Amino acid sequence: MFDCSSIGNLLNLEVLSVANSAIEFLPPTIGNLKKLRLMDLTNCVGLRIGNGVFRNLVKLEELYMRVDDRDSFFLRVDDRKEINFMGDNYNEMEERLEHVSILEFEFFQNTSQPKNISFENLEQFKISVGRSLKGAFRKRKHSSQNTLKLAIKKEELLGTRLNELFEKTEELCLSVHDMNDLEDIDVKSSLHPSRFSSFHNLRVLVISECVKLKHLFTLGVAKDLKNLEHLEVYSCNNMEVLIHSESSGAETIIFPKLKFLSLICLPNLSGFSSNVNIIQLPQLVELGLATIPKFTSIFPKNNSETSCFLREEVVIPNLEKLHIRHMKNLKEIWPCELSIIEKINVSLLRTIEVTDCDNLVNLFPCNPLPLLSKLEDLQLQRCGSIKVLFNINMDCDGGIGESKCSLRSIQANQLGNLRELWSIKGVNNLSKRHLLIDGFHRVEYIEITTCKSFRNIFTPVTTNFDLRELKGIWINNDGETRRNNEVMKSIKQEQENIKSNEGASKVGPCISNIYSFPNLRQLKLWNFKEVEVVFEIEPIESVTTDDNEQLLPYLEELDIRHMDNMSHVWKCNWNNFLILQQQESFHNLTTIHMSSCKSIKYLFSPLMAKLLSNLKNLKIAICDDIEEVVSNRDDKGKENTRSTHTSATLFPVLGFLTLACLRNLNHIGGGGSQRTKDQSKVDGVSWSLCQFSREITIVDCDALSSVIPSYAVGKMQKLQILKIESCNSMTEVFETHVDEGNGAIKKFNNVTILRLPNLKILEIKDCDLVEHIFTFSSLESLGQLEELIVENCNGMDVIAREENGENPTSNIVVFPRLKSISLVNLPYLAGFFLGINEFLWPILDNVTIRDCPKMTMFTRGWSTAPKLKYMQTSLGEDTKQCNLNFHQESIIITKIKIRQLVSLLPSFQFYFVPPLFLSSSVYLCAKSERSTSSSPGTSKDIPSSFLNDTKIHLEDNGTIRKIIPYNALQQIQKLEEIHVWNCKLVKEVFEALEGKTSGSDDSQTVVTLPNLTKVELVFLQNLRYIWKSNRWITFEFPKLTRVSVSHCHKLEHIFTSSMIGSLLQLQELHISCCNKLEVVVKEENVIVKEEEDISQGKMNEIMLPHLKSLILDELPCLKGFCLGNKDFSLPLLNTFRIERCGAIRIFTKGNSATPELKEMETSVGSLYAGEGINSFIKNKE
Secondary structure (H helix, E strand, O other), X not given: OOOOHHHHHOOOOOEXXXXXXXXXXXXXXXXXXXXXXXXXXXXXXXOEEOOOOOOOOOOOOEEEOOOOHHHOOOXXXXXXXXXXXXXXXXXXXXXXXXXXXXEEEEEOOHHHOOOOOOOOOOOEEEEEEOOOOOOOOOOOOOOOOOEEEEXXXXXXXXXXXXXXXXXXXXXXXXXXXXXXXXXXXXOOOOOOOOOOOOOOOOOEEEEEOOOOOOEEEEHHHHHOOOOOOEEEEEOOOOOOEEEEOOOOOOOEEEOOOOOEEEEEOOOOOOEEEEOOOEEEOOOOOEEEEEOOOOOOEOOOOXXXXXXXXXXXXXXXXXXXXXXXXXXXXXXXXXXXXXXXXXXXXXXXXOEEEEEOOOOOOEOOOOOOOOOOOOOOEEEEEOOOXXXXXXXXXXXXXXXXXXXXXXXXEEEEEOOOOOOEEEEEEOOOOHHHHHHHHHHOOOOOEEEEEOOOOOOEOOOOOHHHOOOOOOOEEEEEOOOOOOOOOEOOHHHHHHHHHHHHHHOOOOOOOHHHHHHOOOOOOEEEEEOOOOOOEEEEEOOHHHOOOOOOOOOOOOOXXXXXXXXXXXOEEEEEOHHHHHHHHHHOOOOOXXXXXXXXXXXXXXXXOHXXXXXXXXXXXXXXXXXXXXXXXEOOOOOOOHHHHHHHHOOOOOOOOOOEEEEEOOOOOOEOOOOHHHOOOOHHHHOOHHHHHHHOOOEEEEEOOOOOOOOEOHHHOOOOOOOOEEEEEOOOOOOOOEOOEEEEEOOXXXXXXXXXXXXXXXXXXXXXXXXXXXXXXXXXXHHHHOOOOOEXXXXXXXXXXXXXXXXXXXXXXXXXXXXXXXXXEEEEOOOOOOEOEOOOOEEEOOOOOEEEEEOOOOOOOOEOOOEEOOOOOOEEEOOEEEOOOOOOOOOHHHHHHHHHHOHHHHHHOOOOOOOOOOOOOOOOEEEEOOOOOOOOOOOOOOOOEOOHHHOOOOEEEEEOOOOOOEEEOHHHHHHOOOOXXXXXXXXXXXXXXXXXXXXXXXXXXXXXXXXXXXXOOEEEXXXXXOOOEEEOXXXXXXXXXXXXXXXXXXXXXXXXXXXXXXXXXXXXXXXXXXXXXXXXXXXXXXXXXOOOOOOOOOOHHHHOEEEOOOOOEEEEEOOOOOOEEEOOOOEEEOOOOOEEXXXXXXXXXXXXXXXXXXXXXXXXXXOOEEEEOOOXXXXXXXXXX
């Protein structure tokens, strides 16, 4: 701890700043600085101020003492507490404040409220009482405005004389429970008798939780708020109006600078004002309304409407943003039959957001276009009664108008009854039809997600909408299935209806509609269960369009998911392929993602693939029937088109290829039934999909026998990353054999030598039939390889295979860039390479070899790895041998040394790699189920031979049920830390068997863990007990400082009452996401020795003297910390966070003393702790 006592010797010092430092104590010697003018203690968390510091600071003018670390990512939650005074220095500070002109201070404690302070000389200030100065409104965090934030009773407010500062205050946040209106706490100034109120300088006003407040402003106060820019009112349950006037005269109120207004949780609010003729809000640009149940509409139908919020007396000419949430009785925003939009001055609206308004039926009037002349963004969420967004009646009174909509984005989410975006009546009015066609021409993005009744974006009339700017469509029809056979088929039928019903000119088939989206860049179609075809491209002769018009020329991303009956993405009469090719249709498509489409058998034909010359990213996943990515099985007239693709280079820029969970995929490229024994006749289709890829990922493709075809192995010039996992039928990564049918296997004798000049990362996992990865001749091409990972491949014999007839070009093999090798759970691996060549690994510094029991050598020839310092093995790090030159002899010796160790661990295999180094920490990794070595039955405990270590880390284990068995409890005296993660069968951490005693039935064994400091338990889904105390055994933890428990869903308590008294050093207790946890400390009947003479008062009091941080998060069944009758004393607790604990009604049944706790973190933010945790929880019920 920094000792700043010597600073007191700097007698001429005028400025002292220790802001944002870790200083813990300000010594009395600072009081010697009689010339000090400025003291800055900002963010000195937990600072204690010694007695006498302020006594002689007679020239102090500026004092900064706020703690706003809650806005910082870099300070620990545990350290949050305000500055503390010692002795009489608070009274001394009050005397100094009479002369201070700049003050920043937070008053939390009742004993430290500013009761005797004169604020007459204050010019700049930020002061809070009963709450922090942390921002409570949507403004910049660091403001230079004079600020008051008060959570206080009216009597206390008037007693502190803080209201004298109102005249200088610019930001005012009030939570005064017994305030009747704002004038109730005003100060009448004798200097300005003509002024109505002292609030005339307010720019920001936030009012919350004022129980008695029925109206906020009287007429006089409202007229004086000429500078008000930001107004928020929330959680005032009795508020009826914002402005109230006793007289009924013709009054006009103007808020000339008000820009933001938010009204939230006002259940009795019935209107903006009473007895006021006109309210003008000329600069208001953003309005937010939430949880105000009395309103059925926002704008009025007529003058007599009483259930609307903005009646005709409220004038808002420049409103740009409207946010509406949780208005359960709201049926419409504007009345549907409204005829004269111009009377409502909201034509400048740019954003409308509506959320959780289940009774809302009409969003817009019947002639919305003039209203939407400036609207750019429309967002709706969870409004269950809306069926149509734009319900347009062209014959309604007032006409459709000549305005054009500026709407750019439409987003609808979870609108259960939404069926369509546009519904139009009066379409036979030919004179107005062009207005509709052009009316939405600026729309760029349409998103419809989780709207179970949604059918179509386009209806018969809207088919010819001008949507030239549309760039993105995302439809997630996660609900009822559609009946369409194609996404665009209904459009074709609707065009025919227009033709027959209205005598319109002939309109082409569905492709013509796609032509109307020339700028579409993103198309997402999800959960259209009955769709069979996405793009059905008809003969070009039937399309009425310009010869130069292209088909989706700017489409960049195509995302198709959960299309269960889709058989084709593109279905085309390929006799017209040359025309499409000349148009360069789809030529900007760069990304395709297709997943969970059960019926499709292939994605591209070779002809369609030729159009996609700019495809860069292709991902296909969970498509059960797909057999090939590229196939010509459905090409028609291929005799006429073969010349168009025989010499074609397909996918020349494809950089990323991901194929996952495709159980029937047997070829990455194509060929299929067309594939011949003469590989030169494949015309480049089969291998071209992966030829230019920089990154290839193949996962769970069980029918795939190899990744790279034999005729492509010499052409993978760009490949940098190759990852293969869980391909159960794969026998080779790089093909050297081909199935000729009838069970015959042909081996290629003159196969091209594998060349991978840019490969950097190679991962092979869970491929049991792969016996090797490389041949020796290919190793010299791996000059860029940096990382090699091979895991869980039961059939792997060697990494690089030596083949007969190979003539290596050099006796020394060099891997110039290889840094990391990981070989894990390869039960039959004999070595990396078993030839006689030498190997050089100049920068290799990370080698991991685990569970490779048959590995007798790494390389038969000499291996040199000058930077390798250790190797990771199943038992830790081996620092004794790091040159990879180990052989059979050393293996035998090492196995003898660890034979006893292996026999003690039947559920774990610790195989040799070189001689092993055991550190003081033991890290246990579960034996893979794939291992075939014979071992005894499965163990349920960690063996006692490992319990003399200081740390236990156990992760991802599926066999252990008890971490520390009963018979090992006395052997863990050195244990300091225990960390257990994701061990699904663990039921107990410290086992305590019932009936295990050494004496009589009434005796109790006390197990002390003298050095245990940390316990961390995460994702233990079957854990029921951490330490199961009972009448025969109990636990004590004299040095335990930190306990963290998370995602242990069967755990019902953490401690028992018998052990809680031993936690004298516990500092942090963090518990989260434990669904069945009911209490933290469980009360139990404990046998107490009769000779112990303890008074009843002491027996019922438990102290955790060092507990500083307590976090309880997402514990839905938590009823309390302890439900016994004991009192709890937590003298140092300064951080308490409780969130999402809906069942808690009390902290402790007894008293709970937390003198240092000033503020509590909750789901709604930081709140004043008040009289204690029990009182706080009861008040918040």
